[in-house]
Amino acid sequence: MTGNAENKLSMVHTALGTCDKAAAILQTIPALWNTYQTAVAKAEVVEDYVQNQIRRIDGITIDKRKSRMKLINYVMVASGLVRAYANDSDNDTLTNEVKVSRSKLQHMRDEVMFDKAKVVIDIALSMQTLIAPYGLTPTIAANMQTALDDYHTRLQSTTQARAEKKYYTRQVNVLINELVALLRNNLDVNMEVLMMSHPEVVEKYRNSRVIYDYSTGRKKKVIEEEDASVLSGTVTDVDGFPLADARVVIEGTSIHTTTDADGEYLIDSVPAGKYNLVISIAGYKEVRENQMEIAAGGDLVKDFVMEVE
Structure with a gap:
């Protein structure tokens, strides 16, 4: 939790x-x-x-x-x-x-x-x-x-x-x-x-x-945020191996987290809206998803694959 x-x-x-x-x-x-x-x-x-x-x-x-x-x-x-x-x-x-x-x-x-x-x-x-x-x-x-x-x-x-x-x-x-x-x-x-x-x-x-x-x-x-949502997912490399300690940031906000040993991340209490999500980790190309829409009270799962620089 x-x-x-x-x-x-x-x-x-x-x-x-x-x-x-x-x-x-x-x-x-x-x-x-x-x-x-x-x-x-x-x-x-x-x-x-x-x-x-x-x-x-x-x-x-x-x-x-x-x-x-x-x-x-x-x-x-x-x-x-x-x-x-x-x-x-x-x-x-x-x-x-x-x-x-x-x-x-x-x-x-x-x-x-x-x-x-x-x-x-x-x-x-x-x-x-x-x-x-x-x-x-x-x-x-x-x-x-x-x-x-x-x-x-x-x-x-x-x-x-x-x-x-x-x-x-x-x-x-x-x-x-x-x-x-x-x-x-x-x-x-x-x-x-x-x-x-x-x-x-x-x-x-x-x-x-x-x-x-x-x-x-x-x-x-x-x-208290009304109708806050949960955002979660997995970050892996191109071979499917999980990437730990990747930084997951909702651009323009103070909301961020890092992936665990299994490449999993979870952010709760995300207000509904459109955001740019940025994933970064040393040695890999930055990944982002712009204008990602998060519905009120939803449970959004977003997985990402990162390539070596």
Whole structure:
């Protein structure tokens, strides 16, 4: 969840909490009570999405990291065994097929490293009889295959967990904007009915409807944007690999963000209108989309591909 979304959700909880304390009064007006109940139900849906969004993938990531290191170790063993045989056989082609350094493996992207590991280990396993004299035992061969399979499984689990987290992050922002709109367009209006009979309730509710930004460590009032939209997407290179730390800027505004490790970006609370969106990162040609139209209360997804300079 983004900082803006957290600030909004905090306000919603405060506002609904204020209404809950005055529940007996709200129930005397059916339309007002129904609106409040609708808001509470929607807030519960948001909380469910938040819980799904914040599910930690740290454990999955740690397991994958351990599995990755084990696989790299076995790739180096497989490469060494095959190269020893190839050197004795003067087979330069075979040597080049399995030649790899630990440093390069460690710096490869997950999917690329797996593909390289599979090539090397598959070659070693296809030559078990030939390289057995160099130290390939049945146990080592079995462990190589197990390490390869284990990393592949964990790689899929991590990818799925990240995809789910991104989905829930996007949905949480959309749902929170919808919830804030419900308060603004319905509950705010209905609460005014109590102004003559219970002005103190209305006053407390109005005070609770202020959004504060706590990100700087100081309480700061934030202007609520009506019908704000969510803008998100992925930035990759021409080969489809995600680009992390790409700067995403809505030109002419103070709105900006950067992509995460998976090339994903998300900006919430974008007012409706037409904007120029600029994507930049060192070493790549700047990408922009001019006159990009963002509809009120929408969820716009924009992906970008960047070329090397």
